[in-house]
Amino acid sequence: MSDKREDYISWDEYFMAVAQLAGMRSKDPHTQVGACIVSEDNKILSMGYNGFPRGCSDDEFPWGKTSENPLENKYLYTTHSELNAILNYRGGSLEGAKLYVTLFPCNECCKAIIQAGIKTVIYDCDKYADTPSVIASKRMMKASGVTFQKYHRTGREITMSL
Ligand SMILES: Nc1nc(=O)n([C@H]2C[C@H](O)[C@@H](COP(=O)(O)O)O2)cc1CO
Ligand SMILES: [Zn+2]
Numbered sequence: 001m002s003d004k005r006e007d008y009i010s011w012d013e014y015f016m017a018v019a020q021l022a023g024m025r026s027k028d029p030h031t032q033v034g035a036c037i038v039s040e041d042n043k044i045l046s047m048g049y050n051g052f053p054r055g056c057s058d059d060e061f062p063w064g065k066t067s068e069n070p071l072e073n074k075y076l077y078t079t080h081s082e083l084n085a086i087l088n089y090r091g092g093s094l095e096g097a098k099l100y101v102t103l104f105p106c107n108e109c110c111k112a113i114i115q116a117g118i119k120t121v122i123y124d125c126d127k128y129a130d131t132p133s134v135i136a137s138k139r140m141m142k143a144s145g146v147t148f149q150k151y152h153r154t155g156r157e158i159t160m161s162l
Contacts, residue, residue: 009156011042015100016124016151017158022047023081023102027058028074030065035085035101037094037118045097048084052077082109086116094118100151104128110137114144121148 009017015036023034026049037046052061061077070076079087082105086094095117099105104126105113113121121141128134141148 009158010154012100012122012151013154013156015044015098016102016122018044018047019081019100019102019124022049022085025049026051026081027063028078029063031103033081033101033103035081035099037085037089038098038100040096040098045091045094046085046089048081048086048088050078050081051084053079080106080109083112086112086118098122104134104148105137106133107136107140108133110140110146114140114146119146121146122151123148124151124153126150 015038019034019036021034022036023032026032026034028050031050033050035048036044039045052058056077061074062072063074065073065075067073081103082099082101085099097116097118098120099113099118100122102124104123105121106128126134138148140146
């Protein structure tokens with residue numbers, strides 16, 4: 001009998017890699033975010049990335065962020081990866097689920113995460129940690145019993161031929 005492989009990827013590597021892969025679909029030139037929602041028993045339930053809502057053309061709506069006119073910037077139009085992942089799930093309840101996300105959730109997604117019943121957030125980057133949005137998000141997660149933990153990078157590199 002042959003021994004099993006030992007260099008298989010861990011659950012955390014697997015789900016964060018799926019979140020990263022989803023983020024690669026984003027058209028945002030500055031920040032690409034991906035999310036993957038996983039059940040308590042490690043089944044992938046949903047995925048999402050940041051982008052404009054259905055029907056709002058990636059070629060017609062603005063991707064910039066520096067115009068003085070807010071209507072000419074992306075912020076009023078983008079759906080965040082986490083909200084997309086929640087809304088993409090049509091299978092019922094997300095109660096007790098885990099969310100893998102490449103960037104810490106903002107306060108708006110945080111509210112959706114809490115109300116959807118997601119109980120654990122595993123995030124990679126936290127580049128907006130000092131903003132009121134992320135500070136508020138962490139405050140709400142703590143108050144409502146949603147635990148958040150930083151993903152521990154392993155340094156493993158994965159290459160794929162497509
Ligand atoms: N957690 C998040 N999930 C997301 O999907 N986003 C999206 C919204 C924008 O499309 C982009 C942020 O743009 P910028 O301000 O870094 O140029 O990432 C942003 C955050 C930050 O809280
Ligand atoms: Zn958000």
